[in-house]
Amino acid sequence: MFIVDDLSALEHDVKRIFLVSPDNVSTRGDHAHLDCWQTLVCIRGSIDIMVDDGINRQNFSLALYGQAISVPPGFWCAQHYSGMSSLMVLCSHVYNENDYLRDSIILTLLWFLMAVGSQTCWCLMGKYMRKFATSDKFIKNFNFSMSFLLIVCVILFYV
Secondary structure, X not given: OOOOOOHHHOOOOOOEEEEEOOOOOEEEEEEEEOOOOEEEEEXXXXXXXXXXXXXXXEEEEEOOOOOEEEEOXXXXXXXXXXOOOEEEEEEOOOOOHHHEEOOHHHHHHHHXXXXXXHHHHHHHHHHHHXXXXXXXXXXXXXXXXHHHHHHHXXXXXXX
């Protein structure tokens, strides 16, 4: 028996639930989602989960009944099933084929374009704002503010 009492403890709403129960050893998933969160719950056997955010790759093992991991959008995920294992997947969105990223090259390119776009915006904003700098005090405060915002962005990126 598997009982879920409080779905509000999840990081996301649940709009779809499905089960994966291969009879033999197999690998499934091997994709990322643009918008959909997924919480993977082991309900039988052993499942090794690989999660990759483009910078770090981590492996998790779900081997206990009810053990779970949540995977946010944009994270590449693959599941390696032992024989006679079962996984329950709680999804934040209904099925949408357009939400899937099945090619890691596309995901890497998307991350790269976001990073380049972010750096370009910072540089252009700094260049534009410096045109209005008329005093050393303004420049000093502007530089401190930009440095602080950059540090906040870096921290939020890794959180």
